Structure formats: C-alpha cells, structure tokens
Amino acid sequence: METLDAHRLVIDIPGRGAGRPLDFAVAPGERWGVLGPNGAGKTTLMHTLAGLRAPRSGEVRLAGVPLSRLKRRALARRLGIVFQSQHDDFPATVRETALIGRHPFIAPWQQEGPEDIARAEAALERLDLKHLAERELSTLSGGERQRVSLATLLTQSPQLWLADEPTNHLDLHHQVAVMELLTEQAQRGCGVMMCLHDLNLAARWCSHLLLLYPDGEACWGAADTMLVPDALERLYGQALTTAMVDGAPVFVPRR
Amino acid sequence: MSDASAQPVGRGLRLRPLGLLALAALLSLAVSLALGSVAIGPDELLAVLAGGGDALHQTLVLELRLPRALAAFGTGALLALAGALMQILLRNPLADPYVLGLSGGASVAALAAMLAGLGVALVTGAAFAGALASTLIVFGLAHGTGSWTPTRLLLTGVVMAAGWGALISFLLAVSPVERLPGMLYWLMGDMAYAGSPWPVLGVAVVSLLVVMPLGRTLNVLARGGLQAAALGVAVRPLEWTLYLLASLLTAVAVTTAGSVGFVGLMVPHMLRLRLGNDQRLILPASLLAGGTLLTLADTLARTLIAPQQLPVGVITALLGVPSFLYLLYRSR
Numbered sequence: 001m002e003t004l005d006a007h008r009l010v011i012d013i014p015g016r017g018a019g020r021p022l023d024f025a026v027a028p029g030e031r032w033g034v035l036g037p038n039g040a041g042k043t044t045l046m047h048t049l050a051g052l053r054a055p056r057s058g059e060v061r062l063a064g065v066p067l068s069r070l071k072r073r074a075l076a077r078r079l080g081i082v083f084q085s086q087h088d089d090f091p092a093t094v095r096e097t098a099l100i101g102r103h104p105f106i107a108p109w110q111q112e113g114p115e116d117i118a119r120a121e122a123a124l125e126r127l128d129l130k131h132l133a134e135r136e137l138s139t140l141s142g143g144e145r146q147r148v149s150l151a152t153l154l155t156q157s158p159q160l161w162l163a164d165e166p167t168n169h170l171d172l173h174h175q176v177a178v179m180e181l182l183t184e185q186a187q188r189g190c191g192v193m194m195c196l197h198d199l200n201l202a203a204r205w206c207s208h209l210l211l212l213y214p215d216g217e218a219c220w221g222a223a224d225t226m227l228v229p230d231a232l233e234r235l236y237g238q239a240l241t242t243a244m245v246d247g248a249p250v251f252v253p254r255r
Numbered sequence: 256m257s258d259a260s261a262q263p264v265g266r267g268l269r270l271r272p273l274g275l276l277a278l279a280a281l282l283s284l285a286v287s288l289a290l291g292s293v294a295i296g297p298d299e300l301l302a303v304l305a306g307g308g309d310a311l312h313q314t315l316v317l318e319l320r321l322p323r324a325l326a327a328f329g330t331g332a333l334l335a336l337a338g339a340l341m342q343i344l345l346r347n348p349l350a351d352p353y354v355l356g357l358s359g360g361a362s363v364a365a366l367a368a369m370l371a372g373l374g375v376a377l378v379t380g381a382a383f384a385g386a387l388a389s390t391l392i393v394f395g396l397a398h399g400t401g402s403w404t405p406t407r408l409l410l411t412g413v414v415m416a417a418g419w420g421a422l423i424s425f426l427l428a429v430s431p432v433e434r435l436p437g438m439l440y441w442l443m444g445d446m447a448y449a450g451s452p453w454p455v456l457g458v459a460v461v462s463l464l465v466v467m468p469l470g471r472t473l474n475v476l477a478r479g480g481l482q483a484a485a486l487g488v489a490v491r492p493l494e495w496t497l498y499l500l501a502s503l504l505t506a507v508a509v510t511t512a513g514s515v516g517f518v519g520l521m522v523p524h525m526l527r528l529r530l531g532n533d534q535r536l537i538l539p540a541s542l543l544a545g546g547t548l549l550t551l552a553d554t555l556a557r558t559l560i561a562p563q564q565l566p567v568g569v570i571t572a573l574l575g576v577p578s579f580l581y582l583l584y585r586s587r
Contacts, residue, residue: 052481052485080485087479090348103487104486
C-alpha cells in the first residue's frame with residue numbers, strides 16, 4: 001500500500017505568491033477532501049499531485065519516490081485521476097471509454113483481453129451505467145458523462161485516487177453513490193483525494209481536509225479539527241449556520 | 256461475461272470491414288487496368304496478368320496502366336492515412352493533411368521550379384523540399400517560446416497556408432500563359448507524371464507498420480492530452496512522431512501527384528461515421544479506402560473526356576463532396 005506525499009510543495013499558479021508550502025501525506029485508507037473557493041488552485045493542485053504539472057518548488061512523492069523520477073506508464077498503474085471536464089472531440093461509446101482505463105496495463109502490441117473487458121463491465125455495473133454501455137458519449141447528460149469518467153478510473157483501479165469534483169453534475173442519489181464508491185476504495189487500502197464544493201459531503205465522507213485559500217494560504221488535518229465554522233467562513237467569505245445531524249455537522253449559508 | 260465476446264474490441268470484428276475494403280481495393284485496381292482508350296475484358300485482363308495475352312494489351316496494362324494505378328492507389332492511401340493521423344494530432348476531426356500549410360509549401364516550390372523551366376525530376380524534388388520546409392517553419396513557429404498546444408499548431412498552420420496561397424496566386428499571375436495549364440494541373444493534383452509507384456507504395460506499407468502498434472495509444476490521445484498523460488501516454492514524444500510522420504506521408508504524396516484535395520479529410524471522416532473511432536481499424540481502413548478512392552478517381556480522370564485527361568483532384572472533389580454530405584446527413 002502506497003502513500004502519496006507533498007513535500008514542501010508550492011503549486012505553480014502564475015502571478016501568485018508562494019503562500020504556505022504544502023506538507024501532507026495521503027496514507028492508505030484516508031479520504032482527503034480539498035476545499036476552497038473558485039480559483040484557489042484546487043485543480044492545479046490535483047494536476048500537480050498527478051504529475052501532470054510541474055510544481056513551482058518542492059515535490060510530490062509516491063511511496064517515497066519523486067513523481068519526476070517515475071515513468072508515465074508506471075505511474076498510471078498506481079495513480080489515477082478524474083478530471084473536472086472531458087474533451088470528447090471524437091465519437092466513442094461508454095464501454096470503449098471505460099475500457100481505456102486498462103491502457104497502462106496492456107502492452108502496445110496486445111489487445112484488450114477478457115479480463116480487461118470484465119473489469120470494464122464490472123465498473124459500468126458499479127456506476128449504474130450498464131444500460132448505457134453502447135451509447136455515444138455525445139448523447140449522455142452531464143451527470144452520466146461524469147459517471148463514465150469514474151467508471152474509467154474504477155477500471156484503471158489505481159492505489160491512489162485523485163478526483164477533481166467527482167460529484168459535479170450528479171443528482172443527490174448518485175452523489176452519495178460516488179462518495180460510497182470512494183469510501184469503499186479507501187477501505188480496500190487506497191488513498192483518496194478529492195476536490196469538493198459541498199461542505200456537507202466533505203463533512204460526512206472525508207477523514208481529512210485541506211483548506212486552500214485564494215492567497216496561497218492553506219491548512220490541513222483531520223476532518224473534525226478542520227470543520228470549524230470560523231475557518232470555513234473565512235475560506236468562502238460567506239457566513240454559515242451549523243447544526244448537528246446524525247453526528248456530523250451540517251453547514252448552511254446564512255441569509 | 257457471456258456478452259463480452261460481442262464487444263467491438265476484438266480483432267475479429269475489425270477483420271470484416273477490412274476484408275471488404277481490401278476487396279474493393281482489388282476491384283478498383285482491376286477496373287483501372289481494364290478501362291482506357293482500349294477497353295480490356297476480364298478474361299483478357301487475367302491472361303495478361305498471368306503473363307500471356309495480346310502484345311498490345313501487355314504493353315497497355317503492364318507498362319502504362321499498372322504503374323499509374325498503383326501510384327494512384329499509393330498516393331490516396333498516404334493522403335488518407337496522413338489525414339487520419341493529423342486529425343488525432345490536432346484533436347480535430349476536420350483537419351486534413353494540408354491544414355498545416357504543407358501542400359502550400361510544396362506548391363510554391365514546385366510552381367517556382369516550373370516557372371524556371373526545370374524538368375519533371377527537379378519539380379518533384381522542389382515540391383518535396385518545399386513540403387518539408389513548410390513543416391519545419393510551422394513546427395518551429397508553433398513551438399515558439401513556450402509550449403505548443405494543438406490549437407496553436409492549427410492556427411499557425413492555417414495562417415501559413417494562407418500565406419502560401421498568396422504566393423501561389425502571385426506565381427500564377429507572373430507566369431507566362433503557355434505554362435499555366437501545367438501549373439494548374441499540378442495544383443489540382445494529377446497522376447500523369449507520377450512515375451514509379453514503388454516509393455509511395457513502400458512508404459504506405461512501412462508507415463502502416465509503424466502506426467499499427469500505436470493504435471490503442473492514439474485512441475487514448477484522441478481523448479485529450481491530459482487524459483492520455485494520466486493513462487500513461489508520453490504525450491509530447493507521441494505528438495512529435497505523429498506530426499513528422501503525417502508530414503512525411505503528405506510530402507511524398509504531394510511530390511507524386513500534386514496537391515490532390517479531399518481524400519485526406521473525407522476518407523477518415525467517412526470511415527469514422529460508419530466504423531467508430533478505433534484507430535486500429537480506422538488507420539488500415541483509411542489506407543485501403545483512400546487508395547481505392549484515388550484509383551477510381553484517376554480512372555475516371557483519364558477516361559471521362561478521353562483522349563483529354565482531367566486533373567484527378569477535380570474528380571476526388573466531385574465524387575467525394577456529395578458522398579460525404581450524404582453520409583453526414585444520414586449519420587446520427
């Protein structure tokens with residue numbers, strides 16, 4: 001089981017000061033939520049953690065090895081990411097899209113085998129997409145498309161899951177289903193990190209939180225220590241009312 | 256997983272369309288050998304190909320029609336393959352082999368050579384040099400001081416193409432009238448000066464062998480650079496390979512037959528409408544369908560108003576445009 005850690009990491013956002021370097025580790029079984037207002041750098045952080053963007057300084061390590069020393073393909077077998085948006089310029093079916101999650105595991109001259117197809121089918125089943133398997137991506141709703149991206153990541157089945165707003169476009173039931181899927185992966189021993197805009201989903205399902213402020217300031221720690229109304233109000237510049245429901249805090253914006 | 260065997264990912268499902276396209280390719284070559292100033296029946300054609308038959312027919316088929324048909328097939332195959340690769344590189348289904356200004360560079364150099372009164376071999380050499388020069392200029396400029404994105408590459412190429420277009424008009428305007436027909440034929444694409452078919456056919460076969468192992472990786476690249484990188488694709492080296500390969504294929508095709516239009520844009524696009532977007536199928540299918548289309552078009556070009564010949568590019572456009580529009584209209 002592998003840990004992803006940020007070591008004195010400053011993400012590269014043009015025109016912004018260094019802020020506070022990030023020093024945290026996503027250990028197996030942990031579910032990290034990243035909270036912050038629009039433009040705080042959540043997506044840039046996710047891309048940096050996935051090795052898709054170079055940091056301004058510091059480094060990201062997977063099981064102690066800096067990402068810059070790993071080959072792309074080897075990295076893709078261990079770490080996967082769901083992006084906030086997709087570029088569907090060419091026609092493709094839902095099933096084909098789930099199946100590309102197996103790409104890092106198949107040699108160039110090999111075809112997808114029965115085991116790869118079985119994994120893709122299971123992922124489609126798990127995300128409630130079986131009935132859409134033959135559909136073109138262009139005919140899907142936003143929420144359905146988002147679930148296809150998650151099915152691709154589930155087919156890839158890495159040890160580290162990064163998800164940039166995985167509940168984007170999803171209805172309430174599927175939001176819960178996705179949080180349960182991520183929780184289940186963490187219970188299997190994966191490390192999970194996701195950007196969220198919904199404080200209440202974060203409060204219910206995340207074990208740890210990272211708060212990113214627009215000026216580059218940040219704080220992180222166990223979820224119950226981070227869900228302090230003062231800190232959250234400062235984060236979003238929005239007054240909040242707090243209530244306890246089912247043993248978890250619920251945050252509602254004040255009018 | 257009883258239904259897994261029915262998924263469109265197995266090798267078997269790719270063989271049927273490829274088999275049909277290969278059959279169509281053979282038929283197109285046969286038609287091209289049979290038709291012309293002297294029509295040759297199927298029995299006689301087989302006899303000639305087997306080494307027998309009438310001596311006149313032998314000369315007609317083996318020395319005149321066969322080299323030209325094979326050159327047309329190879330040129331069409333290269334253009335369609337280059338178009339399919341360019342579309343993936345630019346993540347744009349509307350890209351064609353000439354979109355980055357490559358044919359413009361080749362045309363300016365070839366027309367300049369014609370204007371200088373140089374022979375066929377030098378015109379051909381100039382076209383190849385012009386195509387490569389245009390490739391390097393566009394690539395260098397798109398690279399610029401930062402990173403290049405598909406959009407930046409596309410814009411650079413389109414603007415370069417416009418520049419070449421102006422130079423072509425200039426060269427035509429200052430050329431003596433008696434040279435104009437040759438120049439116009441070259442600009443529209445013409446198989447009459449194709450010469451030996453083996454360079455184009457050889458390049459087509461070798462490039463297919465190069466790209467086939469990349470098929471699944473190209474499928475992933477079509478989903479966007481970030482997604483491909485996240486799935487373990489070394490995006491930048493792959494994009495370099497695609498760019499250089501597509502440019503080389505186009506340069507060889509343009510050198511052989513001038514700038515034949517529409518094949519590179521339409522063939523891959525039409526195939527995608529029918530067969531989906533698995534490059535392991537689309538790339539070899541483009542090669543076969545592109546070759547077939549240009550072979551048939553060239554046969555029409557030299558028989559339609561015989562003994563006069565038409566530039567083949569006119570025929571590809573006249574055949575291609577309506578069939579493309581029909582497929583687009585019928586598609587979901």
